Amino acid sequence: MRAAGVAPNVITYNALIRACGKSGKWELSRKAFVEMMAVGVAPNTFTFNSLITSCSVDWRWEEALAIYEEMKAAGVAANAFTLQSLVRACEDAGEWDKARQLHEEAKSLNLTTTLRDRYSLDGTARPVVRTVFDAFEDDFRTL
Numbered sequence: 001m002r003a004a005g006v007a008p009n010v011i012t013y014n015a016l017i018r019a020c021g022k023s024g025k026w027e028l029s030r031k032a033f034v035e036m037m038a039v040g041v042a043p044n045t046f047t048f049n050s051l052i053t054s055c056s057v058d059w060r061w062e063e064a065l066a067i068y069e070e071m072k073a074a075g076v077a078a079n080a081f082t083l084q085s086l087v088r089a090c091e092d093a094g095e096w097d098k099a100r101q102l103h104e105e106a107k108s109l110n111l112t113t114t115l116r117d118r119y120s121l122d123g124t125a126r127p128v129v130r131t132v133f134d135a136f137e138d139d140f141r142t143l
Contacts, residue, residue, distance in 0.1 A: 008039070014046050021054025026063070029054040043074065049082050056089035064089045065098070080111040 013036040020028040048071040055064040083106035090099035
């Protein structure tokens, strides 16, 4: 691109960051972001969302949270996708308290996220549900 005399802009960097992230190359996403900042191209919400998603896909929830902090420090507004991606990354890593904290933060920003219950994810609810169902079944038999 540069060889052709075309300067990259936020759109081209966003495409590069997203492509790297989708291919599982979160380190390259980060490297493209660092280059973007070095040449003076200002990131936007899509930029940060792509970075967060690329980290989340690779189980880098702590890195995703660090990027979110960078986003806030840069004055770039988060959207529902931002917070939902962070909530999911924390849930997938078993960081339930952090996921709940981010869910509450989203609510305070008037953004909607879904918070999955850890019991629905790890299967620990099944025995409890079975016990409750069996208890009700016994009650119905006595009617």
